[in-house]
Amino acid sequence: MFPSDYLYTEEHEWIRIEDDLCVLGITDFAQNELGEVVYVEVPELGETYEAGDEIGTIESVKAVAEIYTPVGGEIVEVNSALEDSPNLVNDDPHGDGWIVKLRFSAKEDLSSLMDADRYQEYVKAQD
Amino acid sequence: MTQPERPTPKRTPLHDCHVKAGAKLVEFAGWEMPVRYRGEIEEHRTVRQAAGLFDVSHMGEIRVRGAGAAEFLQRLTPNDVTKLRPGRAHYSGLLTEQATYIDDLLIYQLAEGDYLLVVNAANTDEDLAWILSHPRQDCEVRDETSAYALLALQGPKAADILARHTAVDLAAMRYYRFVEGEVCGVAGLISRTGYTGEDGFELFLPPEKAPGVWNELLSSGAGDGLIPTGLAARDTLRLEAGMALYGHEIDSTTTPLEAGLNWVVKLKKGEFIGRDVLVAQQERGVECKLCGFEIRGRGIARQGNAVLHQGREVGRVTSGTWSPTFEKAIGTAYVPAELAVEATALEIAVRKRRLEAVVVKLPFYQRS
Numbered sequence: 001m002f003p004s005d006y007l008y009t010e011e012h013e014w015i016r017i018e019d020d021l022c023v024l025g026i027t028d029f030a031q032n033e034l035g036e037v038v039y040v041e042v043p044e045l046g047e048t049y050e051a052g053d054e055i056g057t058i059e060s061v062k063a064v065a066e067i068y069t070p071v072g073g074e075i076v077e078v079n080s081a082l083e084d085s086p087n088l089v090n091d092d093p094h095g096d097g098w099i100v101k102l103r104f105s106a107k108e109d110l111s112s113l114m115d116a117d118r119y120q121e122y123v124k125a126q127d
Numbered sequence: 128m129t130q131p132e133r134p135t136p137k138r139t140p141l142h143d144c145h146v147k148a149g150a151k152l153v154e155f156a157g158w159e160m161p162v163r164y165r166g167e168i169e170e171h172r173t174v175r176q177a178a179g180l181f182d183v184s185h186m187g188e189i190r191v192r193g194a195g196a197a198e199f200l201q202r203l204t205p206n207d208v209t210k211l212r213p214g215r216a217h218y219s220g221l222l223t224e225q226a227t228y229i230d231d232l233l234i235y236q237l238a239e240g241d242y243l244l245v246v247n248a249a250n251t252d253e254d255l256a257w258i259l260s261h262p263r264q265d266c267e268v269r270d271e272t273s274a275y276a277l278l279a280l281q282g283p284k285a286a287d288i289l290a291r292h293t294a295v296d297l298a299a300m301r302y303y304r305f306v307e308g309e310v311c312g313v314a315g316l317i318s319r320t321g322y323t324g325e326d327g328f329e330l331f332l333p334p335e336k337a338p339g340v341w342n343e344l345l346s347s348g349a350g351d352g353l354i355p356t357g358l359a360a361r362d363t364l365r366l367e368a369g370m371a372l373y374g375h376e377i378d379s380t381t382t383p384l385e386a387g388l389n390w391v392v393k394l395k396k397g398e399f400i401g402r403d404v405l406v407a408q409q410e411r412g413v414e415c416k417l418c419g420f421e422i423r424g425r426g427i428a429r430q431g432n433a434v435l436h437q438g439r440e441v442g443r444v445t446s447g448t449w450s451p452t453f454e455k456a457i458g459t460a461y462v463p464a465e466l467a468v469e470a471t472a473l474e475i476a477v478r479k480r481r482l483e484a485v486v487v488k489l490p491f492y493q494r495s
Contacts, residue, residue: 032151035359036168038449039425057478059427061167061449062359064478090166 001120002027003094007110008119009070014094015113018101022071025098026058026089029123034060037089040082042100048074051109055100058089070113073104139184140276140334144341148355156249158185160358167359171451174323174364177352178282180344181361183329184337187251188271189244189258195265196240203261203400204234205383207393211236216303216318219391221246221257226382226401226408230254230373233320235305243271247373276337280344281327281356281364283494288348289328293317297328311343322361324368324492366446366457369419369490375430375446376417376459384408385461387417387489415442416467419489422456422475426482433476434460434484441466444475450491456482457491 006014012030016023031037039059049055050072058065079098081088089097114122136159145152150161161182163170173179191200201208205226206219213236221229230250235243246254255270280289286297295308295317305318313336321327332340345353362372371377376386383392384405392405422428428447433440447458462473471486 035163036166038427041425059449061363061451064427064429 002116002123004116006094006116007070007113008116008122009068009113010122011066011068013068013070015070017110020103021076022073022102022104023098024067024069024100024102026065026067026093027119027123028093029126030065031090031093031097033063034058034065034090035062036060037086040086040089040099042078042082043075045075045078048072049102051106058086067099069100069102071102071104071109072106073102075100076103077101137185139182140337141182141184141278141341144338145182145355150355150357153358155358156185156247158248160185161355163357163359164355167357167363168451170354170356170360171363173352173354174282174325174356174360175452176283178280178284178288178327178348179323179354179356179360180341180348181279181281181356181358182277182341183279183361184276184334185248186272186277187246187248187254188275188331189246189251189255190269190271191242191244191258191266192240192269193266194240195263196242199261199263199266200234200242201396202398203258205392205399205401205405206234207396208234208242209396211242213238214304214306216305216320218303220377220383220388221254222383222399222401223379224400224404226384226404227379228373228377228381228383229257229379231371231377235316235318245277250373273334276332276334278330278332278337278341278344279321279323279327280330280353281321281323282325282353284348284351284353285325285327288344288351288353289317291347292343311340313340322368322370323364324370324490325364325494363448363451366448366459367450367452367490367492369492372446381417381461382408382413385413385415385417413464415461416464417445417459417489418462418467418471418486419457419459419491420473420475420484420486421453421491422458423483423485426477426480427456428458428475428477428482428484434462435474435476435481436462436466436471438474440476441473447475452492457487458484459489462486 041057043055054066056067136154145161153162204219216235233245300319316331432444434442442462450457473484474481
């Protein structure tokens, strides 16, 4: 259900490592809770963040959720398709619905994250 | 130590239908309800363009019956009960002595001295307690919620779809009228009422027969575009239509006049609870008033957000969402009466930002 090569946060973000870049999005669980996404507020290119910072928001018809980065780093790419097609977050949350890519600064940030199996259990316990 | 258990939410007679349809179920007012099926935006648009079928069986029904029923309800509510006839319903309220809301409701006159009150699910118990706390003569009050399943068929195609399943002459039914009749061979009440701003019908059915009616209507209406529709779409539809929701536009701090529900208040009819306060408000004018607004630019205002005028906080958002019909963020708020006029510029504080808003007339949407 959740991609096995991703890592997950308790706030329902996922990250995927591509060399020194970290791709970030929200999980299928999160998009289902939010409902249909209408706006995605993304950070500016070049901005730097620390692990745990709020980097943007996702607005659905009925709710808004903050997006937090589990790793510190610099925003090197933003998914511009989300401007006109915010529904990508609902339709393909683990793929085309990715939100940002960061060049991340500290490898040790990853140790507190969950793997797919642990995240699956975590999500089950939310019910 | 064992944890205290949360009471299991109640299920409507159509629960299995929702599960089968893949609905996302959430707890609402102590009931497990479908918040959406395919998607709330699609469901909303389908109600505006074709038709949607809602399960609203969680709503409460209170029967008030007897020779003294009319007089009792006349004292208890601000609208004029003497203007009802068998087969007519009207929108009203249960008000405190301060003219603030206990609940809003529909009152249906079933027969001489026989009324059915349809109330919000979240307030059914409080409404019953309030009604029972008032002295009455020759008047019996009973909670009949469990006797009814309630379906709402709403949209421009609703009449065409329903006409295939009832011998009742729907074309002759005016808005806020109802009849006893059969739908899909099941005896119940058919009323031309709704909470979406579209034409539509609400069907009061025996609970055990409701799933059959639900399935038959959906299968017959599929060709017209009929789909099951959930509470999320219900909320965006009613907000576009400028209809109040208890806990948002109306609550224990607001009067009907402040909420713009002047047409519900019939001061000339005689004594009723809250009348004195409303007379005074009518004479002086209300201090704060409900207005509608739309957001310029990105961002969505939500209930509780502060409303500012020229930098000063003047009120709070009561409802806010993104409108699927207008593709912009809309909302309602209480502001000082002099600001509740079309074109007033406001700002809404949303997290760290200030969104630009402008007052617009309610309702946002009216069907042609």
